[in-house]
Amino acid sequence: MPPWSEFQQFIISGLALGGVYALSGVGLVVLYRATGVLYLAFGAVGAMGALLAWQVQQDGWPGWASWILCIVFGALVTLAYGVVFGPPLAGRDPLVRAVATLGLLLILVGAMDVIWTESGGAVRSISLPTDNGGFSLGNIQVTWTQVIALGLGVVLTVGTGAFLRYTKLGTAMRAMANDRVITATLGVPVRRVEAAAWFGCGVLAGLAGLLLADLVQLDATTLTFLVISSLAAALIGQLRSITVTFVAALVVGLVHDLLTPISALTNYRDMTPFVLAAIALLWVSRRRQVMTRSREEG
Amino acid sequence: MAQAYFNCVNANGGINGHPIKYYIETEQTNASQIASEAKQLAQTDHVVGIIGNTSIIECTVDHSYWQSLGYYIIDSGIAPECYSTSNSAAVNMGPRYSSDGAVQYALAQHVSKVVFDQSNVPGTTYIAAGPAALAAAAHVPITQDTTNVPISDANSVALQLVDQAGKDGAVVLNFTPPDALVILQAAQKLNIENNVKLWACSTPCNTDFLAQSLGSKWNDKIFVNAELTPPDDTTTPTMNLYKAILSQYGKNVSGGIGSFSQMGFTEAELMVKALESVTGSYTVASVNAAIKGLTNVNTGMLCQAWSYGSYSMHIPNNEDYTVTADNGKMVLAPNGGCTQISTVDPQIAQYVSLAGRASLDSTSNAGGS
Numbered sequence: 097m098p099p100w101s102e103f104q105q106f107i108i109s110g111l112a113l114g115g116v117y118a119l120s121g122v123g124l125v126v127l128y129r130a131t132g133v134l135y136l137a138f139g140a141v142g143a144m145g146a147l148l149a150w151q152v153q154q155d156g157w158p159g160w161a162s163w164i165l166c167i168v169f170g171a172l173v174t175l176a177y178g179v180v181f182g183p184p185l186a187g188r189d190p191l192v193r194a195v196a197t198l199g200l201l202l203i204l205v206g207a208m209d210v211i212w213t214e215s216g217g218a219v220r221s222i223s224l225p226t227d228n229g230g231f232s233l234g235n236i237q238v239t240w241t242q243v244i245a246l247g248l249g250v251v252l253t254v255g256t257g258a259f260l261r262y263t264k265l266g267t268a269m270r271a272m273a274n275d276r277v278i279t280a281t282l283g284v285p286v287r288r289v290e291a292a293a294w295f296g297c298g299v300l301a302g303l304a305g306l307l308l309a310d311l312v313q314l315d316a317t318t319l320t321f322l323v324i325s326s327l328a329a330a331l332i333g334q335l336r337s338i339t340v341t342f343v344a345a346l347v348v349g350l351v352h353d354l355l356t357p358i359s360a361l362t363n364y365r366d367m368t369p370f371v372l373a374a375i376a377l378l379w380v381s382r383r384r385q386v387m388t389r390s391r392e393e394g
Numbered sequence: 395m396a397q398a399y400f401n402c403v404n405a406n407g408g409i410n411g412h413p414i415k416y417y418i419e420t421e422q423t424n425a426s427q428i429a430s431e432a433k434q435l436a437q438t439d440h441v442v443g444i445i446g447n448t449s450i451i452e453c454t455v456d457h458s459y460w461q462s463l464g465y466y467i468i469d470s471g472i473a474p475e476c477y478s479t480s481n482s483a484a485v486n487m488g489p490r491y492s493s494d495g496a497v498q499y500a501l502a503q504h505v506s507k508v509v510f511d512q513s514n515v516p517g518t519t520y521i522a523a524g525p526a527a528l529a530a531a532a533h534v535p536i537t538q539d540t541t542n543v544p545i546s547d548a549n550s551v552a553l554q555l556v557d558q559a560g561k562d563g564a565v566v567l568n569f570t571p572p573d574a575l576v577i578l579q580a581a582q583k584l585n586i587e588n589n590v591k592l593w594a595c596s597t598p599c600n601t602d603f604l605a606q607s608l609g610s611k612w613n614d615k616i617f618v619n620a621e622l623t624p625p626d627d628t629t630t631p632t633m634n635l636y637k638a639i640l641s642q643y644g645k646n647v648s649g650g651i652g653s654f655s656q657m658g659f660t661e662a663e664l665m666v667k668a669l670e671s672v673t674g675s676y677t678v679a680s681v682n683a684a685i686k687g688l689t690n691v692n693t694g695m696l697c698q699a700w701s702y703g704s705y706s707m708h709i710p711n712n713e714d715y716t717v718t719a720d721n722g723k724m725v726l727a728p729n730g731g732c733t734q735i736s737t738v739d740p741q742i743a744q745y746v747s748l749a750g751r752a753s754l755d756s757t758s759n760a761g762g763s
Contacts, residue, residue, distance in 0.1 A: 105557075109547065112549070219571040219572050219603045219604050221575060221576075237584045237586065239584070311549070312576070313548065313573075314572075315544055317544060318544040325546075352547060353550040356553070363542065366542050366546065
């Protein structure tokens with residue numbers, strides 16, 4: 097086992113990665129709570145937004161305009177999907193609604209593969225200006241992008257929690273999560289509320305895509321399937337709790353990176369999200385069984 | 395790029411008046427699809443020669459089939475085991491010998507340790523054997539790592555590599571350009587790129603795209619094995635021809651100037667040389683006899699003369715350059731001129747004992763116009 101000093105530097109990188117996972121995970125949970133849809137195309141939308149941002153930068157667009165384009169793309173594609181396919185699928189099984197988003201994922205991955213081919217040694221990258229600044233913690237360099245990634249995760253979790261609790265729209269979303277039909281009967285404009293949730297989730301998809309393209313890699317496949325780590329965090333939060341999702345995402349990122357210096361485990365660290373999600377789901381299931389049994393005995 | 399070269403040849407009258415018809419098949423890393431396409435090319439399209447294969451499994455799937463029909467393939471970017479077959483000869487070195495070249499350059503700079511990291515894919519043990527032999531012969535410790543690709547945690551990978559190498563050590567990467575780039579950029583963002591003596595990389599990093607993405611901070615900091623002549627500062631007739639063909643006929647060549655298009659150019663150049671030597675009709679037998687007979691060809695793109703020949707293995711490109719990033723371009727590194735890959739690598743030793751080393755002194759110029 098390497099000394100503790102070797103692990104310290106991986107805490108920062110793990111927290112930053114976890115922060116972006118949290119961003120995606122919270123977006124997935126909010127959308128699921130409002131619409132009942134597990135949005136599997138989240139990563140692909142962010143990936144295509146980031147590639148579009150890279151493309152327009154090559155064409156001479158200023159950086160800030162390309163970042164806005166990335167976020168707007170994520171928001172519009174997600175909103176369009178939600179508006180067009182949300183209502184007809186609203187009454188279907190949750191599994192059907194989740195699988196339908198795979199269709200969007202496959203279309204976007206196919207389009208990215210055609211437009212931004214990977215052959216010929218072509219490499220692409222997005223660098224945010226915040227990469228060039230930062231500070232040192234001991235002998236560890238922290239970039240502002242890493243701080244932003246973690247900070248955004250915190251702000252978003254707190255902000256979304258407050259939004260759902262204290263605003264009219266948030267209350268409507270929570271009500272829809274409980275019962276869509278009754279909520280509609282009570283006069284809540286269900287479709288408008290759903291559209292707002294889709295739009296918000298799309299903004300987060302664009303934002304996460306941009307940050308992950310900088311922190312991880314501007315690669316369509318990588319960014320598309322990074323959503324799995326966020327999904328694991330969302331599952332640990334049982335697709336309900338934003339706070340648990342946030343904490344789980346940080347733990348996934350931290351454990352993943354802290355396994356790096358352990359030579360016996362380093363090649364298995366990509367399993368971290370699956371292992372943690374499986375442990376959490378088993379624990380939740382076991383806890384339910386115990387509670388049910390004690391209720392029956394009591 | 396091979397298609398662009400043939401388009402140029404055809405636009406100038408073809409080979410003795412015959413235009414070259416070039417079939418390109420794209421595979422999806424699917425063995426049954428690859429085998430089926432091979433049969434279609436041979437039995438339906440009746441192709442007389444196979445050149446330009448760039449696939450990680452095509453040779454593994456098809457080489458016995460091609461052998462049974464008498465085809466001798468000129469390829470590049472193939473699986474490591476294909477260098478040990480009698481009917482596949484590459485214009486490039488492949489990952490093992492290219493990694494050898496990168497490690498060899500690092501050792502020549504007197505580094506105290508080598509950390510060699512490559513993609514965690516099948517074949518890594520075979521590739522790692524070369525650098526391990528070179529480091530052992532130089533009495534320099536080497537740490538061998540593998541990293542899952544695509545890389546989702548470049549920061550932790552970069553931190554780990556730099557920690558392992560130490561201040562006077564070298565980090566040597568064997569990855570595709572996107573994966574190598576994310577490790578190098580992560581090191582830069584973490585401000586640890588100068589915490590090792592040097593960074594080195596096998597040939598895939600030899601692309602101006604990578605140099606541009608890295609920027610000037612990596613000038614003279616990263617050293618990349620180049621299996622083919624560095625194109626940016628070279629103005630030989632062959633290099634000028636390559637650039638002219640790329641400009642006029644290669645608008646759709648992905649990646650532009652760089653190793654991959656140079657390989658395509660060289661493969662097509664060798665094929666044209668072989669076709670020009672055919673007397674009589676163009677058949678599978680006559681064309682493949684001509685390909686196999688290519689001897690001491692000065693392609694203008696390699697350090698040494700290129701030969702096919704009747705050998706049980708083929709590593710005809712076993713002498714390399716080393717380039718370094720220079721303000722967005724890859725240029726020849728100090729002392730980065732032609733260097734033979736050491737026979738300390740047992741595979742190179744075996745090939746050299748079979749075929750020797752062909753210098754450029756006793757060569758014939760490749761065709762192409």
